Ligand SMILES: Nc1ncnc2c1ncn2[C@@H]1O[C@H](COP(=O)(O)OP(=O)(O)O)[C@@H](O)[C@H]1O
């Protein structure tokens with residue numbers, strides 16, 4: 001499916017190693033917000049990043065989104081070393097970020113918000129018909145529950161707004177989608193709606209980075225969970241093999257348990273890296 | 279589709295995925311089919327605070343009815359022809375105000391800038407003997423420069439537009455007086471095409487009808503081709519019946535108005551010029567990427583910036599258009615008066631231009647409004663002014679009544695914003 005008028009860039013195949021961060025750090029004045037961070041994202045995989053307040057999750061998101069340049073370390077995208085110096089660079093690479101404040105225009109309808117900044121035109125005027133048609137196609141593929149795409153954004157529920165924000169990020173055909181606390185402000189049903197949507201993203205073969213506070217959400221949709229603590233990696237688990245107690249222990253710093261698992265995982269993840277680079 | 283019998287429930291139940299347009303498939307949608315449905319949808323929208331042009335149209339009808347009762351000459355063809363001519367200059371300025379209000383900004387200097395335009399025209403054309411075309415181009419260039427200055431100050435230093443343009447109000451009034459020099463008042467020759475255009479040129483009756491037919495034909499054709507494309511795309515489309523009804527109603531309304539004006543002098547060239555500007559800006563605002571960006575910036579600057587809209591360019595373009603339209607309005611006013619003087623652009627022009635945009639339904643809070651606000655708002659203001667003149671009431675009463683109407687418009691704006699919030703459409 002091509003959502004934009006540009007030719008679709010090559011889609012990554014499931015399991016492709018899309019994103020690899022090695023030794024990434026970030027300092028704000030006297031605060032070392034991130035130290036020596038490693039992160040791997042594969043196509044068709046949901047990676048959750050969890051951590052206490054101030055652990056550095058948002059800072060990591062901002063580095064990937066091109067809001068802050070990192071101080072050191074390397075970022076590889078599809079195996080190539082890249083520099084993400086600006087939000088435009090990030091978008092260009094195929095990284096789509098949905099920030100916590102969704103940044104939607106309340107006075108515009110769903111179609112206008114989805115296509116904002118890259119509207120389709122027909123004879124030099126807006127091609128409302130084509131945009132509406134493709135909006136429906138996209139929302140249908142995401143099984144999104146939006147009753148009408150011609151109502152102003154303000155009349156939608158929190159979950160529907162989140163859905164629109166996520167759907168909008170897909171219009172540029174990204175290969176990685178980063179979601180910063182997408183369920184933080186949502187009720188039970190709306191959270192389920194957004195989690196479903198995250199599953200759809202995985203089915204589309206996207207790499208998904210999910211920032212969350214909520215262990216239950218993470219266990220519901222994530223394949224891997226990466227724990228940050230005080231700006232450092234403090235565990236990288238397969239969700240299937242880990243209990244919520246272990247994750248919480250890693251978040252809060254009862255590290256005896258986590259460290260062993262982390263060490264165990266390190267060898268495993270190194271082998272994945274070698275596999276992918278072969 | 280146009281039968282009124284089928285209730286919403288029936289439509290929803292008959293709906294199967296294969297027969298219902300893509301955009302009508304959600305079971306929660308309340309289907310408003312047929313004429314009754316259109317009326318229901320309209321009331322839902324109004325209750326939700328989406329008033330659009332409704333209050334101003336009601337206001338206009340009330341004002342016309344009251345003045346007609348007080349003075350039977352008010353709705354005479356002669357008076358209405360005058361009314362249309364009085365609307366053009368300030369209405370043109372008001373289009374620019376609509377644009378800045380859509381961004382949630384304001385331009386308080388449009389009166390001074392229009393006066394400066396009039397002064398430049400008169401001095402270069404009459405005193406220096408320039409070809410009037412060059413005088414007009416110079417005045418327009420000055421308008422562009424003023425807008426660029428405002429845009430630069432706003433985007434570079436983040437000074438509120440309120441303050442920048444307040445400084446501009448004083449500064450450009452001073453410049454106007456300086457340009458006019460000691461003469462103070464300059465008459466523009468009656469035989470110049472500018473004065474002819476503003477005072478003497480009226481469309482021949484047949485031309486006015488031809489224009490109306492062409493306009494309605496284009497309008498109907500747009501609706502038809504849009505309906506076809508929507509059907510082809512599997513979306514719901516406006517039924518042919520609705521299109522015909524709309525086109526016929528529009529044709530009759532415009533035709534009747536032209537016929538009534540044609541009973542005396544007819545449709546003035548300057549008024550047609552103003553209408554054309556309204557239509558052009560309506561197109562630009564609703565059908566182009568630039569217009570979409572203007573609404574987006576007015577609704578949520580940060581969202582607009584993050585979606586890659588070059589926000590500063592949008593601010594720049596709007597300030598430039600607003601100042602340039604103010605100059606155009608000043609040129610029209612000078613042509614109609616056949617003079618430019620120290621009072622050009624002064625008095626109530628500034629506030630009438632701003633009040634017209636707000637009375638016409640453009641929100642002071644940004645992101646909501648239409649180019650038609652300028653037309654409807656200025657009709658209200660000039661109707662009040664014309665009616666009070668017929669009643670031999672002086673400007674003291676006119677100022678007070680216009681003030682009250684403006685206050686009402688702002689209250690309507692604030693209330694509808696509140697009910698939009700309550701209805702989740704803020
Ligand atoms: N722009 C900034 N300037 C200075 N310090 C910052 C900035 N952004 C984040 N920090 C600091 O970096 C640390 C990590 O913050 P953040 O990434 O927002 O954590 P999280 O999102 O995990 O709660 C915090 O100590 C925070 O105060």
Ligand SMILES: [Mg+2]
Pocket residue numbers: 057058
């Ligand atoms: Mg955060």
